[in-house]
Amino acid sequence: GAGVSQSPRYKVAKRGQDVALRCDPISGHVSLFWYQQALGQGPEFLTYFQNEAQLDKSGLPSDRFFAERPEGSVSTLKIQRTQQEDSAVYLCASSLANTGFGNTIYFGEGSWLTVV
């Protein structure tokens, strides 16, 4: 597609509910990232995939957070037993290849999660 697509754009979840956020990266992009952006803060790194391999999940805040990219394209971020502190915008981003060597990361519009 033309850009990184995320769904749902807005999600209200009751505390304790499980949620799944989907990301469709730019076609052909090898690298896929998830970031969390709380109100008034910069994006915080959660996890990173290269194709289907999850190479870095050091930013996932707890074991309630789980991400997958089984076929190396679409990715899903799952949050189990949501808590109020999980309320944030979840940003997905993709890049053609290794960003450390010159490639740009492109961001989606984000999924706004509110836990009530």
Next chain:
Amino acid sequence: AQSVSQHNHHVILSEAASLELGCNYSYGGTVNLFWYVQYPGQHLQLLLKYFSGDPLVKGIKGFEAEFIKSKFSFNLRKPSVQWSDTAEYFCAVNAFDTDKLIFGTGTRLQVFP
């Protein structure tokens, strides 16, 4: 660990004023540096990036940034701002051999006509 500091949290300017937003990073090795902009209701967009070469980088919409290695800084500048520059600006860094972008907390810019 890498970190990014943006000292100006909220900047208010009149149109045609000059802009400089500060960004300092903490990392001892080779880095790549970025400025992203987020217009109201829109996604993060790349303004400019530095990977190597000329430390003065020119981006879109008349923005530029200068990498000063000795000061660990990558300040964003624009000689004359417009109302349409009203947005949130984020500085980001990654080590040259990693893919993880580390962002600053952002600077909110408001430009009044």
